[in-house]
Amino acid sequence: MNPEHDHDDGHHRPRPDSELALRASALEALLVEKGLVSTDAIDAIIELYEHDVGPRNGAKVVARAWTDPAFRERLLDDATKAIAELGFGGAEADTLVAVPNTPTVHNVVVCTLCSCYPWPVLGLPPSWYKSPPYRARMVAEPRAVLREFGLELPSEVEVRVWDSSAEVRYLVVPMRPAATEGWSEDALAAIVSRDSMIGTAVPVAAGPAE
Amino acid sequence: MSAQAGGGAPGAAGAPGGAARLAEVDAALAGRAALPRDNGELVFEEPWQGRALGMGVALLARTGTSWAEFRRHLVAAIRRRPHDPGESAATAYYAAWLDALEALLAER
Numbered sequence: 001m002n003p004e005h006d007h008d009d010g011h012h013r014p015r016p017d018s019e020l021a022l023r024a025s026a027l028e029a030l031l032v033e034k035g036l037v038s039t040d041a042i043d044a045i046i047e048l049y050e051h052d053v054g055p056r057n058g059a060k061v062v063a064r065a066w067t068d069p070a071f072r073e074r075l076l077d078d079a080t081k082a083i084a085e086l087g088f089g090g091a092e093a094d095t096l097v098a099v100p101n102t103p104t105v106h107n108v109v110v111c112t113l114c115s116c117y118p119w120p121v122l123g124l125p126p127s128w129y130k131s132p133p134y135r136a137r138m139v140a141e142p143r144a145v146l147r148e149f150g151l152e153l154p155s156e157v158e159v160r161v162w163d164s165s166a167e168v169r170y171l172v173v174p175m176r177p178a179a180t181e182g183w184s185e186d187a188l189a190a191i192v193s194r195d196s197m198i199g200t201a202v203p204v205a206a207g208p209a210e
Numbered sequence: 211m212s213a214q215a216g217g218g219a220p221g222a223a224g225a226p227g228g229a230a231r232l233a234e235v236d237a238a239l240a241g242r243a244a245l246p247r248d249n250g251e252l253v254f255e256e257p258w259q260g261r262a263l264g265m266g267v268a269l270l271a272r273t274g275t276s277w278a279e280f281r282r283h284l285v286a287a288i289r290r291r292p293h294d295p296g297e298s299a300a301t302a303y304y305a306a307w308l309d310a311l312e313a314l315l316a317e318r
Contacts, residue, residue: 020256020258027262027265027308028265036268036272037272042268045264046264
């Protein structure tokens with residue numbers, strides 16, 4: 001890299017990374033030349049990995065809990081163990097707690113300190129989850145924030161706000177919508193949105209299985 | 211156990227060229243060789259680090275090399291690499307990843 005240009009964004013020390021960047025691109029060129037990889041394949045993998053750990057894991061957990069009462073019990077008892085049954089886990093799922101919505105209790109999750117999030121089941125947090133207004137206001141005025149998300153809760157429903165930490169992370173288990181009797185687990189999982197597992201939305205029975 | 215091949219169809223549909231899903235990579239590299247993360251998000255400080263990861267995944271899929279074998283190379287490279295306090299964890303990790311890829315190529 002051209003040292004003359006370093007002043008433009010030059011608050012960093014000289015970049016030892018540039019040597020590694022050159023090595024990486026040389027290696028990539030070699031692999032492409034040998035026909036072992038293609039640039040498109042690498043692009044596709046990076047793209048895939050950015051979206052791989054997604055809320056689909058959590059949706060499968062919820063759908064299983066909806067269809068299998070024994071699993072639901074195990075999930076509420078020890079979520080870390082229960083999600084491991086489905087092959088989900090990892091360091092940051094160590095202390096996962098599942099909190100079930102009921103006709104009288106609605107749960108919602110926040111991390112007031114930073115952006116702790118149960119990523120093994122929900123993937124990467126949405127940007128609003130990390131935003132200071134969400135973090136502050138969800139504790140102070142949860143009903144108002146939920147209304148902004150389009151979720152109007154009857155006044156007799158108690159709202160419980162769960163503050164995540166590095167030690168404990170929460171997964172909301174929403175209520176199974178009416179009119180989904182007989183749906184397959186896959187069809188059910190398809191209507192469990194990320195937001196419904198954070199608690200800023202509820203699943204709606206629409207679309208599949210017609 | 212488990213892994214379950216991603217619960218069936220979705221895994222197969224999404225992965226280019228039979229590439230491993232991230233969950234498999236995480237499982238295979240757990241411990242000493244684990245991918246650098248910050249609150250769950252993969253950490254890439256420079257684009258080359260992401261490309262190093264992508265190259266590895268593509269190369270293994272293409273050559274049928276197991277993640278266990280790659281892990282062996284990667285751990286060896288991490289051990290060999292002198293510790294540089296001025297270097298970030300992600301830089302050191304993906305530098306070792308490049309070493310491991312080169313070692314793998316040299317073996318072919």
